[in-house]
Amino acid sequence: MKTVEEIKTAIETAVSGAQLEIVPNGSPSAEHSLLVDAAHAFAAAKFLRDDAELKLDFLSNVTGVDWLDKETTEKVKVTRPVEKEVNGVKTMVDETVEETKKTVTPGYLEAVYHLYSMAKKHGPVILRMRTGNRSDKVELPSLTPIWRAAEFQEREVFDLFGIIFTGHPDLRRILMWDGFKDYPMRRDYVDPDDYEYEPTAHDDVLKRAQAHLAATTTEAAQ
């Protein structure tokens, strides 16, 4: 089978304008993946399936990954003029001050597709797509029209991560019920405090249970 780099160039020649990037994999398996931009993902995927040499006709696994906003704090030495009283006279003196600088790299949601070929019996080729951010730009093209296998799995990713797959023929919640609001697989998901805790040996659970019980009984009283 072609290497990831070869596949990358093959896609770039076949799909004009596609921007691809190889995402390295640090584990010993060294299965590097291809990051494809959302605009050209559909065409690239179609190419991957139909290309005579690759023939990746089997989409094995679709999943989402939630990458949180990353907050990196670094200490930076900044030199700036500071007003100082030197010998009774106010003068501006340049002084080096250590400041902590916070940079926030915005998070994103990622959809990962594991492709294999049943005809040629090779694989995997891992395809990734990323959303703009985690809140409003969460749309990605659906690959269900290319691989039917994505139908339920994309629904699941939509359900649990909140990625909206445009072009999906039947995008509804699948594991959670229809009225459910949140996306339970996100890293910052907080359990709703709405179920019955059973008394356990654990302090924190007990506390939550008691608080919840108190809240529900007062609610009931009102």
Add this chain to the structure above:
Amino acid sequence: MVIFAILAPLTVAGGLAAVMLRNTVHCALAVAVAFAGLALLFLQLNAQFAGFAQILVYVGAVAILVVFAILLTRSSETPATGVFSKTWLTGLVIAAAVFAVLAWAVLGSRTALPHEQIEPQIAVAQIGYALMGRYVLPLEIVAVLLTASMIGAVIVAMYEKGGAK
């Protein structure tokens, strides 16, 4: 006579209920009751074959057919309006006329008179001999007619099935 006194009102009640009940399925069930009463009347008159045939054909098949027809064609929901149609008077007149004709015919026949009590013992075998002997031609004609209608029904059903595809 006691048995007749029980059966006749039952049959009549079944018939009336069939006309007057609101729920069509109930009506069909009432018809079945009327049929059963009729069959019992036959039995009371020692006409075993006719009685059993009545049950087998009417209760077992016709009533079921009616019920199926009701269920397949329209919902069995109770109609909101009254059960009597606007032309009920006409219907009543026609029914009365038919009854009058029948009564006249029955009263006019000699067998209606109570004095002739011969009570013929009719066995099933005799019916068989009669059908196969004297009445064989009518029987065959009826058979041919029924076969023809059955073939027709089959063809109609087949045509519909073919047309759907």
Add this chain to the structure above:
Amino acid sequence: MSESLLEAWNRPPTIEVDGEGELLEVAMGPHHPSTHGVFRMDVVLDGERVIKLKPVFGYLHRNHEQIGQTVGYLQMMPYTDRLDYFCSLTNNWAYALAVEKLVGQAVPERAEYIRVILAELTRIQNHASTIGFLTQEMGASGTPLMYAFREREKILDLFESLTGSRMMCNYMRFGGCRVDMTEAHLNAARKIVTGLPRFIDEFENLLTSNEILMARSQGMGVLKPDLAVNAGITGPMLRASGVNYDIRKVDHYGIYDRFSFRVPLGEHGDIYDRYMVRVLEMRESLKILEQALKDIPAGPFIDPKAKIRGFKPKPGEAYGRIEAPKGELGFYLISDGGTSPYRFRIRPPSFINLTVLEDMCIGQNVADVVVVFGSVDIVLGEVDR
């Protein structure tokens, strides 16, 4: 994306309803005798013909993947038992394989043999009970199921004496297995393997040439190979459609390249083919078992250097997959260097095999829906996770 991009096989076929007959909507499940648990099919019927079928999942959803992301690598092992509770050992293997791939852990030879033996025994008991359930859906009052369970019991007894538990084995570890398979266990396994062919013969006597079974299953629930491939169907269902794809042969994971066995393929892709492929796979599994039990070498059953506690893989990701009895079972792990995976994903074969349930059922009789459903072979613990 426009509708025109959808290809022919991409949606279930739609059926024109003839006549003005009323359509009947029936919710089969979640409390229905033949949905294998809490699963619902919203079926639209025209008479007894299925016009539309929508599977509804999630009654058993417990967010297994989130659990996997909060507990450590080792602690996830017993949770994998509870996915497909019929085949906990293959689940263990798939997970162990993914983690081993993530950290580059080697597995001693003896451990590989033990894994193969246990996985093939699991496959046999799973296929036998699946066929039992399938005939149960056809109304066989449980006789084949009881025969299947009789044999399954023997296999589970072996599992219990080896791993301590009949179904929730929690047996495999990263780099080997938890305890060694002693000679006594191996002899027990040999005894089971010599007894099984007779059982499969009995099973086939009872079912294979049965006219009612043939009439019920041949030509029903047909799955075309191109759709099967496209919809990601795996396992016996795929092979019943005639596609030669067995991960044991393709990936050669473990030591499967050392054994000679064949992959049975169906031709029609109907329920009967699925049944027969399972029966024939049981026979092939027996062949593997015979070879494995003959050749198993002495040696360590777990890599002595393998870490159990304080397991912290380097950042990276791995996708490990095996041929589980129900299809391709995969685990996708992303490590960020912490003690628990950053992303833990299960690729459940029974869930994805249900993608084509509607395609197979449309136009069929309602009575066939349950049989088609039974022939898919699912476990709700895995579907809903």
Add this chain to the structure above:
Amino acid sequence: MLGEGLLKGLGETARNFAGSFVSKERLTTVQYPEEREPLPEASRAFPFLVYDGADWEAGLRCVACQICEKECPPKCIYIEKSKDKKPDYVGKPQIYPAKFDIDISVCMSCQICVEVCPFEAIKMDNQFELATDDRFGGLLYDRKELARSNEYYHKIHPTEAAEVDARLAEEKAKAEEKAKAVAAAAAAKAAPAMAAKPAEGAQPQ
């Protein structure tokens, strides 16, 4: 011929019907409450705490290191350390669990606590008939309910217990030797004996 397969099937059920009267293999039912299949040695249900000697409280091997609490996948173990110390089987003064609760209704019998315990203090019981009508309290087992003697352990898992005992005896011998050496050194140097810290994080085999 139509019906051939059906007749074959009928023959098969007839064989099983007749066989169930003569062959044990074809009638595998065990009449459960009266009859029981012997449990295999490896069989596991829920954990218990091992103690040596006659007094359960004094003999508990557990030193409240809380490894099992940390490693338990469903988090069903709850341990509180004691303030004081008592001598363990080697004779070293150790902390002991002031509170050791296992919520059996949460426990999933995975045996990981046993695998990670460095002190051979927690083992798997094979008692599975634990049904109770008290949903909350009845399944929360405390220290006393969990304590089982080493003899009991020998009874249910003889091979494993023998191995464990051998290992412990070896450790004890080593510890004694060491203690002797330390004592000798102490006698020589008249220095105060150091209380050895428990070997936390040691790998069990």
Add this chain to the structure above:
Amino acid sequence: MTNMLDQVFVLLKHRIVGLVPMPVQPILGAVLSVVAILAVFPGLFAISVLLERKGLGRMQNRIGPNRVGPLGVLQPVADGIKALIKEDLVPYSADHVVHFLAPVVLVVVVFMGYAVLPMGRNMTFVPMDAGLLFYFAMGASAELSIFMAGWSSRNKYSLLGAMRAVAQMISYEVPLLLSSVVIVMMTGSLSLDKIVEVQNQYTWGLPHWFVFTPMGFAAFVMFAIAATAETNRSPFDLPEGESELVAGYFTEYSGFKFAEFFLGEYVAMLSISGLGATLFLGGWSAPLEILNVVPSWFWFFAKIMVWICFYIWMRGTFPRLRQDQLMNFAWKFVLPMTLLNLLVAGLWRFMGEGWLRWVVCSAILLAAYVLGGRIGMRSKKFGPRSYRYAE
């Protein structure tokens, strides 16, 4: 002595009836007969339920019920008590009157069928000239009660189950009747007593049962198939196919009404077995001439129970057919076979005594069966398959 034992019930009845004044005698006689039927057949029902559960258990390598009483023989009693003390649930939107009437009608109609069955020498309760016809008339009425049950429950599963049941029973009534007509042709009577009398003759100690003639045997097979379908037994138990329709037409019944349906089903099974035994297996006549020392009623009940055992055996072995296959089987295979069988029966009479008619009739029927089966399997495109392997 033998005769005494044979007629013990008849004599007992005469003795009791003789105790009361003349005008009351017919009424008491009828009451006694009814009481006897109501006592014996529910008892047999209990036995066959136990037999079924035990037998099925053994076929499935289980023991079956064995907790209530020695070897579990009191299990049916426990079941009955359970059914009685259970709450009688009626769905809110059900049609209460019809819902109540359905099981009652079923049980009444099913018990009526026993009136004409000859249960032993001189042991027919109502020796009727058109006994066979009466039996079928009663059987036909049972369909109505099943429809009532399904419709009145206002449940989709119930309604579907009832529709299936009724369609199936109507379809199989035709072959059931036509296969019995062969016997009527051979005896020239609709009276079941007469039919048994004809069979109660022996040549070389062997009985003249109709099952031992070619068309009798064919009719017997067809009758057995149709009877199985008529009583909704496996493999024709789709009206209550639990894998599809939960429980069919009695899904919404509980407690004693459910027990009534259960009773009705088994009593119908017993009675149709009785009819089958009467028509083909010589009713109360002994299987060998020397066995005539055993009371005649014993043979009748023994034959019923053998028939029931066969039902159980089939249930333990076969999967269930599908609705359309069932209909196809009825109309395209069983019905033509029974019609052919009628022709053969005519031929049999026409050919007169001799070995030739045995050969000819058997050959025609066998050929038709084999050919019909093969054509049926080919047209439905099913049959054994072979499989290929990939290395």
